[in-house]
Each structure stands twice: as C-alpha cells, then as structure tokens.
Amino acid sequence: MITFEDVTKFYPGQERPALRNINLEIGKGEFVFLVGQSGSGKSTFLRLILREYRATKGTLYVAGKNLGTMNQWKVPALRRQIGTVFQDFRLLPGKTVYENVAFALQVIGRPAKEIRKIVPETLELVGLEGKEDRPSDELSGGEQQRVAIARAFVNRPKILIADEPTGNLDPETSVGIMKLLDRINKADTTVLMATHDSSIVDQMRRRVLELRSGELVRDQAKGVYGTA
Numbered sequence: 001m002i003t004f005e006d007v008t009k010f011y012p013g014q015e016r017p018a019l020r021n022i023n024l025e026i027g028k029g030e031f032v033f034l035v036g037q038s039g040s041g042k043s044t045f046l047r048l049i050l051r052e053y054r055a056t057k058g059t060l061y062v063a064g065k066n067l068g069t070m071n072q073w074k075v076p077a078l079r080r081q082i083g084t085v086f087q088d089f090r091l092l093p094g095k096t097v098y099e100n101v102a103f104a105l106q107v108i109g110r111p112a113k114e115i116r117k118i119v120p121e122t123l124e125l126v127g128l129e130g131k132e133d134r135p136s137d138e139l140s141g142g143e144q145q146r147v148a149i150a151r152a153f154v155n156r157p158k159i160l161i162a163d164e165p166t167g168n169l170d171p172e173t174s175v176g177i178m179k180l181l182d183r184i185n186k187a188d189t190t191v192l193m194a195t196h197d198s199s200i201v202d203q204m205r206r207r208v209l210e211l212r213s214g215e216l217v218r219d220q221a222k223g224v225y226g227t228a
C-alpha cells in the first residue's frame with residue numbers, strides 16, 4: 001500500500017536531510033506506529049505520503065501510484081484515499097457533529113441521499129450516535145477526536161494517517177480512541193500512526209518504525225515504544 005524506495009528528503013537550505021535513504025513497505029491492512037524524537041522526521045514521512053512534498057531522491061509509491069511522477073491535478077484523488085487525523089482535531093468551528101462529517105462528503109461531490117445514509121452509520125461506528133446535532137466545539141476532547149476520525153473515515157479511505165491522535169487526551173480517553181482505530185484497521189484500512197505515547201505503543205504491540213535523525217533505525221513486528 002505504501003512503498004519507500006531509497007527515499008531521501010532535503011528541505012531547501014538544509015544541510016542534513018529530514019529523511020535519509022528510507023526503504024520499507026507497508027502492506028494493505030497493516031497497523032503501523034511511527035516513533036522517534038521530535039525532529040526525527042515523522043511529520044516529513046507522513047507529508048511525503050500525502051504528496052505535500054516530493055522526495056528529493058528515491059521513489060515513493062502509495063496505493064499503487066508513483067508520487068514522484070504524479071501530476072498535481074491527480075493529488076486530490078490520491079488524498080481522497082487517505083484519511084487524516086491530527087492531535088488538534090481540526091474540526092469546523094460553529095458546525096455540528098453531523099455537519100463536520102457530512103462536509104467531507106459534500107466537498108467531494110457525493111449525492112445527498114448517500115450522505116444522509118453514510119454519515120449516521122459512521123457516527124454510530126465511532127460511538128457518537130445521539131450527538132449528531134451537538135456543536136462540535138462543545139464536545140469533550142475525546143468526543144471531538146471521534147468526530148475527526150468519523151470525518152476521516154466516512155469516505156472509507158484505504159489508508160488512515162494519524163499524527164499524534166492521542167496527544168491532547170488523557171490516558172483513559174486515549175484507550176477508547178485506540179480501540180476505535182483498531183476497529184477501523186480491522187475493516188481492512190491501513191493505519192499509520194505517529195506517536196510519542198509509549199504506553200499505547202507498548203499495549204498494542206503492532207509494527208513499530210523508529211526514526212532517528214531522519215534514518216530508519218528500527219522496523220519491528222509486534223514492537224514496543226523504545227528499545228532498552
């Protein structure tokens with residue numbers, strides 16, 4: 001689903017690359033944690049997959065497409081296959097739970113009838129049934145993240161990228177969010193999650209990729225957050 005072939009990324013004016021010679025493959029339906037200290041290259045890794053940047057060297061394939069040679073006009077279609085969730089939720093202020101999720105389908109031109117069917121189904125999946133009409137800014141952090149996950153998943157993307165999705169949540173709420181991401185993964189969605197949350201990584205025991213100064217220093221099946 002995602003293949004890095006010797007991918008290096010230099011930002012303009014940088015002496016050291018943000019990512020250096022990354023080689024790896026993430027298969028369909030995998031759940032992968034991306035860990036590493038601040039500045040190790042995690043965000044750059046995720047942004048390359050979204051074609052926010054191009055690799056300076058090497059080749060990156062996502063959902064069968066070579067992102068290096070992809071025309072700019074095809075990038076929106078690529079991004080429709082990748083749901084994104086962030087630490088700070090990024091919901092539409094002043095909109096209800098329902099509107100936040102429906103908007104994701106409206107902007108890609110889905111028919112109103114389909115939207116009326118899929119949005120309630122997805123809100124039920126994330127445990128927000130009955131809260132459709134609540135203003136999203138009045139919800140708890142955990143509920144807001146559920147809205148964000150519903151919005152990211154409502155289009156049934158092949159890949160879900162989560163950048164520190166539990167970073168603003170307490171441990172108990174974080175466990176609930178991880179159960180939800182696990183359920184989405186079991187629905188055959190490839191999940192890639194950047195995190196500093198060691199207890200979650202240690203509990204879940206999924207594949208762990210560790211970056212250090214832009215290099216991939218660990219690729220461990222059923223891994224833990226840190227090596228001793």
Ligand SMILES: Nc1ncnc2c1ncn2[C@@H]1O[C@H](COP(=O)(O)OP(=O)(O)OP(=O)(O)O)[C@@H](O)[C@H]1O
Pocket residue numbers: 011012014017018036037038039040041042043044045
């Ligand atoms: N737009 C940019 N322009 C120039 N340098 C950048 C840019 N974005 C990131 N960098 C640099 O690239 C390196 C990797 O940064 P990146 O944001 O990918 O790390 P990170 O692991 O996501 O960090 P964090 O955990 O703090 O989000 C750092 O040295 C950073 O300063």
